[in-house]
Amino acid sequence: MQADPRITALEAHFREVQSTRMQDVPILNPRLQVEAIGFQPFEDGLLGVLVSPWFINLVWLPPTEQDAVATDEIVLGLPAGDYEFCRSHVPAVGNFYACSLFSPVLQFESQAAAVLTAQHVMLALMDGRMHAARPEAMPPKPAKGNTCSRRDFLRGKFA
Known part of the structure; x- marks a missing residue:
């Protein structure tokens, strides 16, 4: 696949x-740099991971003809499940x-570790077996009689 100029x-x-703007912000990880990882066709656009010294985000670039009709939030149905995305706009990108x-990304020791994580995220999100492994519903809430006081909670007594 030829590189998309928007990437x-x-x-x-x-x-x-x-x-x-981010030059002296304390949440920057000096061991990381900006890098686009694993962008691939998805839903007529491109999906990949953007690594930066202050975040690692999953990014979807919509088809350019959809740029003009954009919503602030979308939910993409990835093979591993549904994920909510928020819109941004950069003139050179759309x-x-x-x-x-x-976010932040201070736990990453190197660019190689961040890139490897991004690659594994893309593999996992595009694997339909991950969706099947997710629980479909939240566990039921405990009955009102099983409430736990703050004192019991701090002592480790949960029921």
Whole structure:
């Protein structure tokens, strides 16, 4: 697949943000840099992960003809399940949608670790078996008679 110029523009935009507005922000991980990982066709657009020194986001670039008719939030049905994305706009890129995976990213020791994590995220999200492994419903709430006081909670008595 030939590289989409919007991916390059997205990387350039966040490098510029890093060197200007985010330059002295304490949540920056100096071991990380901006890099687009694993972008692939999905829902007529492109889906991948954007690594930066302050976040790792799942990013969907819609088809360019959809740029003009954009909603603020969308839910993408990935093989592993449904994920909510929020719209952003960068003039050189157009509209794109992001779903936060990690923020901040201080726990990553190296760019290689962040890239490997991003690659594994993409593999897992595109694997339909992950959806089947998710519980379909939340466990039932305990009956009102089983409430736990603050004192019992701090002592480890939950029932």
